[in-house]
Amino acid sequence: MSFNIAIFGASGAVGNGLCKHYQSNNLYKFSRNPKSSDEIPFDLSDEESISEAISTIPDDISLDIVVICTGILYTDAIQPEKAVKQLKSDNFHSIMTMNALGPALIAKHIEHKLQKDTRSVLAVISGRVGSISDNFLGGWHSYRASKAALHMLWRNISIEYKRSHPNLIAVCLHPGTVDSHLSAPFKRFVKPEKLFTPEQATSYLYKVIGELTIEDNGHIIAYDGTRIQP
């Protein structure tokens, strides 16, 4: 059976890995810097570009699965904070915009394209570090706060969209620690057996997405299918 699927952040380790799993479906790939003609450009920091990108999906297509795989932890100019005294307003706003607001704007503009009649999934890749109850290490203030905000936004979306889309499962997914551009500067702190290749992480996520049920709506789910407390 072929599904209509949209992946945002198709160039990233998680996004690209999921695209490979879904390639036999009717797949819409969205990237900041498209590298092939089948990728649709968008920029998370530009709402109009999000709306324009989504408008390229044909009118008669309803999406069964949407996975937002974008996110940033650092840039050339931004490093994750180790202490509150390192907080900088501009950096905080940038991380919040990319990790919390951006995915919510995708949810805003893609709502009318989500399948209503049968099971559909609106998933965003988040991270365990966004769990307040699981935070025993501290640090990474902006990144942690942005993922916690993302969890709240997705919980809200899961409640709101249920009214118009009773079969929709809106979830945040934790991919584990994945060997990617995002984790590269920090992977030396991770035990080898805890560092997943993108292929490994996305095969776990692919399985989790396939097994989601309506009871999972509004929850945060890890790569092994277990729930993470907010």
Ligand SMILES: NC(=O)c1ccc[n+]([C@@H]2O[C@H](COP(=O)([O-])OP(=O)(O)OC[C@H]3O[C@@H](n4cnc5c(N)ncnc54)[C@H](OP(=O)(O)O)[C@@H]3O)[C@@H](O)[C@H]2O)c1
């Ligand atoms: N890697 C880990 O260990 C880990 C652990 C927990 C959670 N996560 C989460 O998993 C998700 C995917 O991370 P990853 O490991 O796959 O990292 P990645 O390889 O660095 O991918 C990040 C993706 O986000 C895209 N992106 C960044 N800024 C964008 C913008 N302004 N507009 C559009 N796209 C933008 C990137 O596009 P470009 O290619 O154009 O830069 C890339 O496709 C993130 O949300 C991350 O927080 C990762």
